[in-house]
Amino acid sequence: MAIQFLDLRLSNQNPTDAPPLPVPPTATPALIGDIGIQTAGVLPGNEGDVRVLLAGHVTINTGVVEAAETITFTVLRNGVPIFTTDFIVQINALTDSELADITATDTPPAADVLAGEINYTLTVSSTAAVSLATLGARNFSGVAAAGTTTS
Template identity: 45%
Template sequence: MNMMSIQFLDMRISQDSAVDIPGINLVRSGAIFGDIGLQTSNVTPANASLVRVTLNAYVRLSVDVSVIVQNDVTFSIYRNNTLIFSTTYPGNINNTVTQYEMVGITAVDFPPASDVLTGQIQYTILASAIRTATLGARSFSGIAVAGNGQ
């Protein structure tokens, strides 16, 4: 049996802010709070189509009171400007005070060999709000490995 080991490619972090203040205000707009370039130039040819990426993000989120519409905050992750993951934190229209939440996100990606063979894959995370919200401490990280371990 031919066993191929898992090949570690790269690990990167983007620490946009280690503290809550000053935050990034989202007022009917979006803000990039993480941008990493995972290096894939050392992938072996046999592993180019077997790359796996794990992405993690953390945000301390404060969502302001909204009396007209639900104040949703959407988190979107892009690979080389292509959306690969999106999730929405639903605001509460009945909320009468600012809500404070800790948001943890884990996403995975199986990038195409054509992206892997360029030598670097760019991952970006964006937060956007329908009304008003603030991003406090925030970080984004990613790990790329290749192989099937069989």
């Protein structure tokens, strides 16, 4: 089937570093991005060839971190984890913040595509019982296309 653009969504939870968001423990991750990719216009025959590119950007403020800790980012499709990555926050006297960029891809099942919308969320948590790191600017976006050829 012909290649087809489906949707592009942005979630800009906080465009600046203030106010900072505390990083919660693993048991209660914080939602930092939520988008609904529209798939209702997918052409018949393309529902099995949908590809989604997801990207997130987060500033991690580390100025008061006293020990290394692990920050976990998880991307979920309709509440089910599809991608997880860890970011190790190091003690660094040269900077008070670090940038974390996350890129994930998804090939959702046809049943999710035919539902007309796929919900993607980005969450964050820390392995520390009480994290001293905080989050500054953060956003999450996604773009979806379908099809396999241009003819």
